[in-house]
Amino acid sequence: MRAVGIILAGGNNHRIRELTTKRATCALPIAGSYRSIDFALSNMSNAHINKVAVFTQYNAGSLNEHLSSSKWWDFGRKQGGLFVITPSVTAESNAWYRGTADAIAQNLSFLKSSHEPYVVISSGDCVYKLDYNKLLEYHIDKKADITVVCKDMPSDFNLERFGTVKIGKDDRIEEFEEKPVVAKSNTVSCGIYVMRRRLLIEMIERCIEEDRYDFVNDVLVRYKDMKHICGYKMTYYWSNIASVDDYFRTNMDFLRPEIRDYFFKQYPDIYSKVDDHPPAKYNVGAAVHNSLISCGCIVNSVVEDSVVFKKAYIGSNCYIKNSIVLNDVYIGDNTHIENCIVESHSTIRANSYYKGEGGIQIVTEQNDRYVI
Amino acid sequence: MIKKEMIAMLLAGGQGSRLGVLTSKMAKPAVSFGSKYRIIDFPLSNCINSGVDTVGVLTQYRPLKLNTHIGIGIPWDLDRNIGGVTVLPPYEKSSNSEWYTGTANAIYQNLEFMETYNPDYVLILSGDHIYKMDYEVMLDYHKKNNADVTIAVMPVPMEEAKRFGIMITDGNGRITDFEEKPENPRSNLASMGIYIFNWKTLKEALVTNASQPALDFGKHVIPYCHQNGSPLYAYEFNGYWKDVGTLSSYWEANMELIDIVPEFNLYEEYWKIYTRSEILPPQYLSSESVTERSIIGEGCEIYGKIYNSVIGCGVTIGKDTIVRDSIIMNNTVIGSGCEIYKGIVAENNVISDGVKMGVGDEVENETDPHIYNHGMVTIGEKSFIPQGVSIGKNSVVFGKTVASDYPGGSLASGKTLIKAGDER
Numbered sequence: 001m002r003a004v005g006i007i008l009a010g011g012n013n014h015r016i017r018e019l020t021t022k023r024a025t026c027a028l029p030i031a032g033s034y035r036s037i038d039f040a041l042s043n044m045s046n047a048h049i050n051k052v053a054v055f056t057q058y059n060a061g062s063l064n065e066h067l068s069s070s071k072w073w074d075f076g077r078k079q080g081g082l083f084v085i086t087p088s089v090t091a092e093s094n095a096w097y098r099g100t101a102d103a104i105a106q107n108l109s110f111l112k113s114s115h116e117p118y119v120v121i122s123s124g125d126c127v128y129k130l131d132y133n134k135l136l137e138y139h140i141d142k143k144a145d146i147t148v149v150c151k152d153m154p155s156d157f158n159l160e161r162f163g164t165v166k167i168g169k170d171d172r173i174e175e176f177e178e179k180p181v182v183a184k185s186n187t188v189s190c191g192i193y194v195m196r197r198r199l200l201i202e203m204i205e206r207c208i209e210e211d212r213y214d215f216v217n218d219v220l221v222r223y224k225d226m227k228h229i230c231g232y233k234m235t236y237y238w239s240n241i242a243s244v245d246d247y248f249r250t251n252m253d254f255l256r257p258e259i260r261d262y263f264f265k266q267y268p269d270i271y272s273k274v275d276d277h278p279p280a281k282y283n284v285g286a287a288v289h290n291s292l293i294s295c296g297c298i299v300n301s302v303v304e305d306s307v308v309f310k311k312a313y314i315g316s317n318c319y320i321k322n323s324i325v326l327n328d329v330y331i332g333d334n335t336h337i338e339n340c341i342v343e344s345h346s347t348i349r350a351n352s353y354y355k356g357e358g359g360i361q362i363v364t365e366q367n368d369r370y371v372i
Numbered sequence: 373m374i375k376k377e378m379i380a381m382l383l384a385g386g387q388g389s390r391l392g393v394l395t396s397k398m399a400k401p402a403v404s405f406g407s408k409y410r411i412i413d414f415p416l417s418n419c420i421n422s423g424v425d426t427v428g429v430l431t432q433y434r435p436l437k438l439n440t441h442i443g444i445g446i447p448w449d450l451d452r453n454i455g456g457v458t459v460l461p462p463y464e465k466s467s468n469s470e471w472y473t474g475t476a477n478a479i480y481q482n483l484e485f486m487e488t489y490n491p492d493y494v495l496i497l498s499g500d501h502i503y504k505m506d507y508e509v510m511l512d513y514h515k516k517n518n519a520d521v522t523i524a525v526m527p528v529p530m531e532e533a534k535r536f537g538i539m540i541t542d543g544n545g546r547i548t549d550f551e552e553k554p555e556n557p558r559s560n561l562a563s564m565g566i567y568i569f570n571w572k573t574l575k576e577a578l579v580t581n582a583s584q585p586a587l588d589f590g591k592h593v594i595p596y597c598h599q600n601g602s603p604l605y606a607y608e609f610n611g612y613w614k615d616v617g618t619l620s621s622y623w624e625a626n627m628e629l630i631d632i633v634p635e636f637n638l639y640e641e642y643w644k645i646y647t648r649s650e651i652l653p654p655q656y657l658s659s660e661s662v663t664e665r666s667i668i669g670e671g672c673e674i675y676g677k678i679y680n681s682v683i684g685c686g687v688t689i690g691k692d693t694i695v696r697d698s699i700i701m702n703n704t705v706i707g708s709g710c711e712i713y714k715g716i717v718a719e720n721n722v723i724s725d726g727v728k729m730g731v732g733d734e735v736e737n738e739t740d741p742h743i744y745n746h747g748m749v750t751i752g753e754k755s756f757i758p759q760g761v762s763i764g765k766n767s768v769v770f771g772k773t774v775a776s777d778y779p780g781g782s783l784a785s786g787k788t789l790i791k792a793g794d795e796r
Contacts, residue, residue: 287662293668
């Protein structure tokens with residue numbers, strides 16, 4: 001591949017509420033067995049991008065643990081590899097990353113020491129499959145300076161949290177709006193860009209001179225008339241984990257057969273760290289309907305319309321409905337959980353009752369667990 | 373300088389013909405077990421969990437599946453700069469070429485491999501048992517006794533002792549005598565085929581007996597060491613240890629995993645069993661599905677009803693299908709409206725809609741009654757079963773079958789239907 005990869009994984013988002021007290025959004029568990037960064041990483045790996053930097057900053061513990069070995073995404077290479085980059089105090093800077101452009105600026109040596117002509121930038125909190133080779137072909141074809149991956153959203157979609165673009169003649173992006181209150185277009189930018197490495201270095205160096213820190217505002221918006229910026233439309237599934245509702249919905253999307261087929265059965269695969277849990281086990285009393293169950297789970301009761309992550313234990317006579325149960329949760333007997341997200345490593349005592357009224361409730365219970 | 377205190381040599385070349393069509397395309401250690409695992413995962417995981425990070429796997433019979441499964445050993449953390457896992461097939465030599473003719477002969481042909489690591493001890497394992505064992509504890513026992521050879525033994529019921537190689541020990545565990553499948557056993561300590569040798573003792577015994585045809589540990593090497601006066605000790609093991617050499621014992625061992633708290637517990641945190649998992653996604657259970665007393669692997673799509681069964685990874689089970697007391701292996705697709713009783717359905721099979729399996733009378737199998745028995749229906753890998761046929765008990769099907777292979781739409785109990793040429 002003729003590109004290096006950059007995955008922006010440093011962000012925090014208050015709309016994800018308690019879920020990010022434990023982890024960065026990029027480390028949020030998705031679809032039973034994955035974390036959100038797996039999608040960007042797998043796309044990179046599948047496009048044979050061999051050298052990938054992950055910029056982390058906010059609450060990177062879980063993320064670092066997840067990325068502790070790069071072999072799961074096939075990045076354990078002599079040439080290239082996976083570079084997890086955190087802010088560090090240097091002779092030039094002792095600041096945290098003040099924005100996406102600043103993150104790249106503080107690690108410009110990564111780009112300068114590469115030889116690949118292009119850079120693919122992706123955010124780490126999106127669930128999607130994209131062939132970056134096709135994207136790059138398009139970019140070259142259009143003679144674009146920067147190509148931005150976009151997607152048309154349904155008209156009832158709340159665009160407030162996204163950057164919207166207006167695409168004009170010959171796919172050229174004419175207008176950019178960052179988080180508009182009333183959007184002029186329902187095409188959003190997916191936070192995936194491709195451009196020449198030299199151009200990125202040049203623009204980032206200018207940002208450094210001018211004390212500008214944000215890639216979208218200070219590069220894309222600022223140069224939209226000067227540079228040839230094109231929009232590449234994504235046609236199928238793309239979801240950004242920007243709020244608890246997004247997170248919930250994205251996970252529930254995997255209950256649809258066509259979504260599972262697209263991500264799990266069709267080439268290429270999405271990879272993740274392998275955890276070596278035993279198969280899921282169903283004892284007497286288990287009755288699981290329209291749900292995803294992951295490896296290592298032991299189920300003794302009713303689960304409906306839910307996504308259960310790895311190594312969850314669900315006791316007898318429980319009722320789990322329309323909920324997400326994250327990794328390593330223990331649910332005691334006779335418990336009712338409805339419209340909830342149960343935080344990972346929670347231990348729910350027997351006879352508990354949780355029901356999200358008028359929204360999704362996040363359940364975190366740190367009780368002592370007695371394991372036989 | 374390269375130095376490993378103990379290296380393991382894992383004998384994985386046997387066919388295991390008593391597993392019938394399950395081993396027609398792969399060696400026994402590569403056969404699926406317990407949904408997502410293969411039999412060889414157990415000794416390999418034991419090795420890494422015991423701190424043995426250098427393992428030679430001796431292959432011979434149909435090694436493709438085994439080779440791809442082991443790869444460079446990543447799942448077991450056996451991808452090492454020095455050591456790790458090495459697959460050792462028989463090879464051509466300048467003056468003569470031979471297959472591995474016996475267990476000890478196979479090890480003898482790989483003296484050079486072992487010498488590379490400059491070991492003090494060599495652990496000999498076989499790749500066809502289900503158990504969890506800490507070889508390091510066994511090594512401590514071996515060192516404590518200043519033994520030359522330590523043999524892992526297992527107490528078996530006295531009436532069954534005549535099926536095993538039996539060790540007779542003194543009060544301190546030192547072996548005074550042994551008997552191969554004795555008529556009147558003097559002890560109930562059965563050899564498990566797990567040995568720790570002092571490297572020097574092993575090398576000397578192998579070189580001295582090199583010309584012995586079909587050189588075997590139980591028959592030749594151990595008796596030779598004993599005659600030489602080498603101290604031989606028996607290491608008693610009292611955990612779960614299961615030979616899965618026959619289809620019925622294979623089926624039973626699988627079924628034991630679905631007990632509420634199985635004797636052999638895969639869910640223990642501190643002695644994990646590792647395997648290569650190509651399929652990562654969770655399993656989907658539809659609104660109509662029933663899953664009771666079963667274990668199910670990753671990536672399955674379940675629309676039918678499953679009772680008392682072990683289901684592998686990536687399996688699809690159609691609507692209104694009933695699977696009971698069965699083993700379904702990886703990537704098999706079962707259509708809708710099927711009934712499967714006591715079936716052993718190997719990997720990558722396609723079972724069309726409305727197929728009934730394990731129905732009818734109990735009739736002895738026509739060709740191999742000692743393999744296909746206990747009412748089980750066995751389907752070899754990559755087979756195809758056409759729509760709507762029924763298959764009787766103690767029968768076996770292998771290959772891409774068509775409707776005309778089933779006279780009157782059924783295969784009677786006890787029939788053997790193998791369409792894969794001589795690939796039995």
